[in-house]
Amino acid sequence: MSASPFRSGFVALIGRPNVGKSTLLNSILGEKIVITSDKPQTTRNRIQGIHNLPDAQLIFIDTPGIHRAKSRLNKSMVDQALAAITEVDLILLLVEAQRPPGEQERELVGLLTGARVPVMLVMNKIDLVDKTAILDRIAAYRELYPFREIVPVCAERGEGVEMLVELVRAALPEGPVYFPDDIITDVPERFIAAEIIREKVFRLTRDEIPFSTAVEVDSFKEREDGSLISISATITVERDSQKGIIIGRQGTMLKRIGTEARRELERFLNSKVFLELFVRVRKDWSEDPKLLKDFGYL
Structure with a gap:
């Protein structure tokens, strides 16, 4: 029996400010490399986190929250996030489970129209809503976009994160080892x-x-x-x-x-x-x- 092929690729984490992208990345890596706070726009740069598995290397790109920017600083942050969408093998769109899709979420989904790579929806903060509401949210988002997967998680508690990692691994193409397996970020x-x-x-x-x-x-x-x-x-x-x-x-x-x-x-x-x-x-x-x-x- 032949060994399963080695998979690798780049995965963009995108979403509105303060939906938990940095918390999710830290949870996946088991190490804090990205700062978090309850204030929006905490992340200002695209930061790569590297998750090594025996048969795969998952390279996550944490991006600034996408929002209607006014200052030069905020416009730069949004530009970095949008650029990441065009340079990856998979996109994870993070939303909050307690919020039905509103205008901002619909605008985000609109940005993904015509995306050439698979898109998964990650529904974060499921600890704040009951199961019935989660099912309603999933149904609402399925009407907006043909997501490859919709994965409910609680990034802060680590719930659903292991399943998400496995789905990401399966969605990535066969590829090389981009980074040594003993590092978790390329950030100095x-x-x-x-x-x-x-x-x-x-x-x-x-x-x-x-x-x-x-x-x-x-x-x-x-x-x-x-x-x-x-x-x-x-x-x-x-x-x-x-x-x-x-x-x-x-x-x-x-x-x-x-x-x-x-x-x-x-x-x-x-x-x-x-x-x-x-x-x-x-x-x-x-x-x-x-x-x-x-x-x-x-």
């Missing part, structure tokens, strides 16, 4: 360090700080014996008032951001970390093409 450690810091800003400052926050890692140095990694990073905001909030009274907020980021970095990097943070103001950077390019958003 410096990038992940910056994202972890940005996530802590989001989570700790809540609604006081808008999305006009960027983080750059200025230096990332590891001792030769691997016992310590020294990281220096700068948090950029658009106004002096935002800088004051991030620093906090007598530096308390910045210290909390640094402490929580350092702990997570130590878990991810499996090393002691010395983290130094700075805060600066770049007025209206999210509308400045040069700064957007410098921050990697263009």
